[in-house]
Amino acid sequence: MAQNHICELCNRSVSTITKHHLIPLEKGGKKFETLSLCPTCHKQIHALFTNRELATHYHTLESLKRDQKIIKYLRFIENIPADSYVNIKKSRHVRKSG
Template sequence: MTAQALDTCELCGRSPLATTVHHLIPREKGGSLLPTALLCKACHRQIHALYTNSDLVVLGLTTLDSLRSDPQIASYLRWIMRQAPGSDRSCTNQSAYEANVNLLGSRMKQVLRGE
């Protein structure tokens, strides 16, 4: 097993913590060789919990600035930036937060579809 370097998340700015590579344009949408961002696992997971790869492209969420400007991600960022990197409390609260955001996101999609 290799040690993972500790970095700063390019989305939330927290550090030091382990980061993952996020393709700003999803690989399946032609982004294999295009710019990437180093995101903490929490931010990376939240982006993909909120949006499909198709949603990210259609909604234009393909830059760090556009991600930060998205209302759902902006709300998440306000919360996660107050959490200490790697704290147990952050992980516990994050799960509850993600569940609430997912529920609200699902309801919002239903409203937009007129259901």
């Protein structure tokens, strides 16, 4: 499989890339305000933060990269081969808010 996408968060080269809306569509996010993320990073972001948190605190790549939980995650994911499956668990406060 060709690995020709670079994830903007973990910088790994992956075969599948997803689009993350920095401001969720339901909060008025526009189509062009997106990040290219590997499926694992994308899942991780939504597991850590609610849409409201994403819209208010994490609407730039820089603000995501500054977060302690993301920093910890990136330290972990950089040693995981691209395209391998990683089980991401939703944090409790995300589960609670639905």
